[in-house]
Amino acid sequence: MAKRLAAADKEVLVEVVRFTQKNGLKGSDGGWKDFLSRNDKKFGDSVSDPRKRSRDVLLAFLQTFSKDFQKYFGKLVKRQKERSAVQQYMNDFPDKVSPEQKLVQLTAEHPEYRKNYCFPSYQEGWKVLRIGEVSSLVSSSAMLAIDCEMVLCDDGMEAVVRVCVVDNNLEVKLDILVNPSKAITDYRTHITGVSKKDLEGVTSSLVDVQKSLKRILSKGKILIGQSLYRDLCALKIDYSQVIDTAYIFKYANLPTTASASLNSLCKSVLGYSVREEGEPHNCLKDAEAAMNLVLAKLKHGFNDPIEVAASSVTESDALKLLAHRIPMHLPCQELCKVFSGNPSIDDKIDSRIRGEFYSTCISFNEIDEVEKAFEALDGQMTKDSGGRLQKYVLMKRDNGDVVSFYVRKMVYGCQPNQFEFPKKRPQPTEDAEPKKEQADGDQQKKKRKSKKHVN
Template identity: 35%
Template sequence: MTEIKKRKRKDLDSSEESCWTEKDRNVLIRLVKQCQKLGSEGSSGDWKTFLKIKYPKFRSQDPSQHHWKVLAAFVNSLDKGSDQKMVSRHREWEKLIQAERLALAKSSSENRGGPAESSGLVHDLVTQTAKHPRFKELYSLPSYDKCWCRIPRRQGQSSAPIIYGLDCEMCETAVDSRALVRVCVVDENGKDVLDMMVKPKKRILDFRTHITGLTAASFEGVTHRRRDAQLALKDLLKDNVILVGHALHHDLSALRIDYQPVIDTSLLISYRNLSSCVPSLADLSKELLKRVLRQEGSPHDCKDDAVAAVQLAKHLMQHGPTLVLDPPNVKVPKEQLCKLLAHGLPPGVTEADLCSLLPASAPPLVRVEGDCSTEKKVLLVFHNPQDANLAFKELQGTQGVDSLGRAQKLVKLSCGDGQQQVVKVRKMGAHNGMAHGRDAKQDRVKWKRKKKA
């Protein structure tokens, strides 16, 4: 047996002595991935170095591609106190998950009586939310990590459910791009249950006033921290409480709370032929509830958004549990088709920075509409729609679509201070200048008629 094989055998044997088993493979994968993220090192260095020294023939660094004994050998090599605490948290978290699953299975088998009709409608929405293909990805929250609060799962179907709408406002700090600054909870009638301003520990870099409506003056006298919001919400989450929200995982992540059952209206309502797009809460309120949630350009209101989410859930109880809608009937004026929208701009961006987005092969930019130093979005204006389409094609970035299916790219922007930020650049129309949704279909019909004529 070669020296490498002997060393490998020794490492694998030592992993067996550490009480890790094949059943712990998912825990080990999660642990090693977090070690990769944190740059944790063991006696043989970090994960990459560990593989290079111990297993030079293994090319893949993806933990999920390795045997559980290899993962255990690396985890066992972690010797820092903070790393050992992290390992303990992961193991305790996994034990808690397993115990909850057993308790839920037992409770489900013992619950012989069916829920009342109204309760059944609520639980239908919970079930449909959990069945969504992206639910596991979005709601597998890292509650094993520090500062997180995980509230045990409960069956909750033996009594009438209590519906609470939840919405949070976030800002950007030096360490968190989604730091909690306000949390609102309303009951099913829209009455306030909790409304708390939260002051982040780190310095706020961007209040996102255009979204949150908050400024530095808004935090005068505010003493609550995120931990206070966690404790206040934890007191509200009884056995039969169901949280309702729109893209609720963002709010739970800002709160650092892992809770289920939930009803996520963003997973229950979609646009036809745009399955990857998430309808905005404002658009859904306007179309389904016949209610204008906010005026164009106005900031969000935490309470209004929470109330709208609850009202959408009630609408789904009557017409759902899921809905597929036609995209909004929006016609893009011809004069707008020669423009590209750049949004999600970081503070301090200049016109020169925006011009650097376009490669030399792109058509020349005529002008920039909007003040990029104070606004989060501006329009890049070209001579004609053809130039705008070509400029978009030449942009170097990851292409996708926005919430209405319009072509959009994530592009790296080099700012004057040398740092790179990711901004979004999208077309004004979806199909090379045409409008999206039903308008695009109508345009195609018109063109076919003209062609026949």
């Protein structure tokens, strides 16, 4: 593996160094910037872009890692070579490339692919699945679609509890409940559809699922999913023959780096919803929906940008701001002091906890209060993973500590007056003059009563 690393091209070494940066990996001289500071007397870490460094410098940094890490880096080099070989074959023999494989390539070309599909498969418990020979790979049309449901465990991590896989005929290839083998703090039944009772007596483990997937994904079958990298992370599987349904369509009303939800895509592309509002996920239906999206893409093209269906907005959501990536040690009620108006703040709940952070909602009485509070909020404007505007906020606590978190609106693309909320019926006043229609009606009632009385 060390020889493979030493023989790698500079472009490949650049990708490996970037991988160490993303995952915060450190060798004997620290991380990438630490290494530059210690070993480059002229520039230090002022030139930290790996592309602007020589091949020798890149290799020297990677060789500061342990032998185990260098073995893993060797695997990354091999994978990069496989991808390059696939691309070269597709360029040389375009008529031999299957339409399905072109969607694999389209997924890999998405601007978010490199970031989201760079898995920490060097960690314990991960499995790297091979993709097979290039010549047979690019002509392959066999596809499987997958979806997983995850619960929150007491260590702050998510764990898989159900996995469903269907083929391109929508035949079920795998539908299995999984025992996380650790304490569960939130089953998220309202989302997952899985309850504590469902997992009673379940003995299948994540390792069992990994073995099953390795078997059914043999010979380079293509794996499909909506935001598939999330499922692969939960399954601890590193696999590159993928089609991400969130990446293969162009959107007319979303930023380039944004992606639509599965439900929105199904409404726009297939003409139906996967689930109704408030209905829990159905793992099997979601896998089928992902497969149907790919089949529709293959059949109809959808090369022009599509308008994704707007998410329905409830009155309560429109009256909220979302604060997220809040440190767990910060009591949520302390957030009130950074917002104008007189908001109320939901207590943090388990389903919103992610490791060392949590999220919560700040509620207001009027929609214009939401707009004013967000505009007045002191913070740096950024974008979230969906391309929505948010603010990066620094807050100084009473004890002098400074904490940071993000805040965004729950609704975008609408002005306050576009929300027509039901208005309360005004209370009548004692001295109010009756309207003409009401007065006429009262006179008619009196006439009818008088006629009845006469008869």
